[in-house]
Amino acid sequence: MRTQRGTGKSQTAAVAVALLAFFVPLVAGDIDFTARVDRTTVGLGEQLTLTVTVTGTNAGRVPRPRLPVLPDFDQLGTNSSQSTSISFVNGRMTQQQTTSYIYYLSPKRTGGLSIGAARLEVGGEVYETQPIAVTVTKESQAQAPPPAAPGPGGFWDQFQRPPSQPSTPAADNVHVLASADRTTAYQGEQVTVSYSFYTRTRVGELQVAEMPSFSGFWVESVFDARELDYQEREYRGARYSAALIKKVALFPTRAGELTVGAMKMAGTVVRPGGFFFESAEPFLVSSSPITVDVKPLPDAGKPASFSGGVGQFELSARLDRDSSTGGEPVNLTVAVSGTGNIKLIGVPEVPRMAGVRMLDPETKDDVGSQTGRLKGTREFVYPIMPQADGRFSVPSIEMGFFDPEKQVYYTRTTPPLEFTVSGAGLRSEAAGAQTGGVRVVGTDIVHIKPVRAAGLPPRPVLAGWNAAPPAWSLGFYPLGIALMVLGIVVGRHRRRLEQDRGYARMRRSSGLVKKRLAEATAMLRQGREADFHAALDRAVLGYIGDRFNVEAQRMTGDELRAELTGRGVATGTAVELLDLIRTCDAARFSPGMASCRPDETLARARRVLEAL
């Protein structure tokens, strides 16, 4: 919505005031602090303006006054303005600043109300205004506007009286007017209502505060303003700029007195505030409600086919095809075209037809209101499902309407329509896909599988849903799990052999000792006793080294015994092992001193190693 704005000048003035105030020291001595209202008697719901004024040489720099608590009033808005006057007396400049704080109040109750003292603190001094008594009456205190001069064409007669508004200057200069093209109508007849905004002053912000209600009407929007297109109009003897805000087509849905609601608009008007300044004053204006006397449609002459259409209409019908194959549906379209309450027209009654099934219609509307009157087409599309072959005829369809201008009922009738059906009951998936020279005229199930001279073909593997899976396939899962477990165990063993030297030596110690003992035995059989004892010594110490991952051949007897007992070997076994090693050493290096026969030494070695 385009609005009139005028803030540039006031912004410039505000900057000038701020600059002046910056260079003037704050002195609290010469402050004049007052409060006043625009009227002391006001109607309930009307608006009251409270103006608190601070005047002084440095009034522009004083803090904002504190308003008293006002439990009996609604604060509708606030505004402020500043002005500065400069005078030169005998060559000396005197500057006076005035700051006005404007509060728009609305009383909550009737009776004698009081506006308490406003308070201002400047430089440690406290200023207070005098309380103001206000009388609130139930009746409106707004001044009725002067009667309009009688116009030659009665143009203004169609507008309603301006609403009762606070007689503030703003409210006097702006209006919302509602007009109806008729206030008496038949049920279902269009009543066009327009809402216009009138102003004869500069308007700042402007918006629709409350949309009108249309209870009892079917509403179709004709016009909604996106930008205000102001035109010069005369209203009550004065020139106004007027812009159409909204226009609706209303169709009464019941008889009786119906009320078209009021539209409220709110905004601000720009008021000049002095030599440099402008101020914005809020307003809230409302149109007046319109009463429409709705007459019921007459019962006399109402045709049985009347389905609510009020206006000037024509009726037509058509089929989307004249033949159906394979049970494809035929669409019957019944179209109502004309001017009137087209969206309120009910479904026409289509006579029953044998051999077909008619489904509920789909409704399509194509409606416009370019001329201000609702006009267009409403189509009812009935899918007809053929149930049998043959030639079918859609009987004439009649619809009754009411003409509000001629105040009579009238009927319109469509001619009969025919179509043929073949292959009913069979669904044609390829309907409509008749391309080239191929024409689909019907479908059926695929024929049976052929005779098998050589018997039925082999069954696909395990094809049946109820076939048992073969036993061998059931073994796949435990076998797979076993393989995975085996892989984990063997893989772990292999990795340990590669990474853990002690583990690897221990794992191969048994094999090695058997091999060495076999070598020692062979030497004994050959009579090589010294070599036998050396080999036996290597076998025993080698086994101990591999078994416990130690360098046994480099260890003394005590070290070896401590290592063995530390590894949990029984003390007796350790002692016997050391004795065996000593015996072997003695036999190797002092053959004559040997006190033990070699075969006994071998048997002893086997015993000790087994004990390990």
Add this chain to the structure above:
Amino acid sequence: MVPVLLLAFIAASPSEQYNRGNAAYEAGDYATAVVLYDSAAAQVTHADILFNRGNARFKTGEVGRAIADYARAHVIDPHDPDSRHNLEFARAYRPDKVTVLPNPVIRLLAGVLRALSLGTARVLTGCLFLAAAAALSWFLVRGSRAGLWFAVGAGALFLYALASFASWAGEVNPARAVVVVPELALRSGPGDDYKDMLVVHDGLEVTVRQHRGRFVLVQVPGGQGGWADSSAFERMFPPR
């Protein structure tokens, strides 16, 4: 049907029954064809027998039983377009329309999963599991990278086969049944005196939820359901 003729049929092999059924069908004797196909199907579960029996049933006006046979034939041989076509045709012919909104993603997924038949998916799942386990084991023992990749590939194929099998398992749910009487009232309780809740017709596919004597509680597409005599239904995929 002539009982003597039936006795002669019983002694014949499934292939002979099948061929005789075809002859009866071609001669327009659909009722006899149904009996012959029944006899063949009692001995062996074969897609062609079920497909032809579905045709014969459809021709005799048994839309629901035809739907059951086409569905069975489709499960056995999902690559046969004829069984799929006749199944959709019979479904379109039934009085109770069940509209399934087309979803391209679900259709594509179903096409991928149903590329394997139920039996193939069932066996392949076991084979691929074993292959993946063996390859994984080989990788664990020998540290072979090829073994690892083979295990990953076989594992992926195993998951696909498993999903396919699960998809088919839902399709051949033993609770699925089809209405085989022209019109059937589903009642509020398991008896003939309960209030009618729904009226369904031949060919509507339902899910059996409960059994109570000779009555079953069935659920129709859309969630509603009711009780009716179990003889009014045929199980589409009866358990072994």
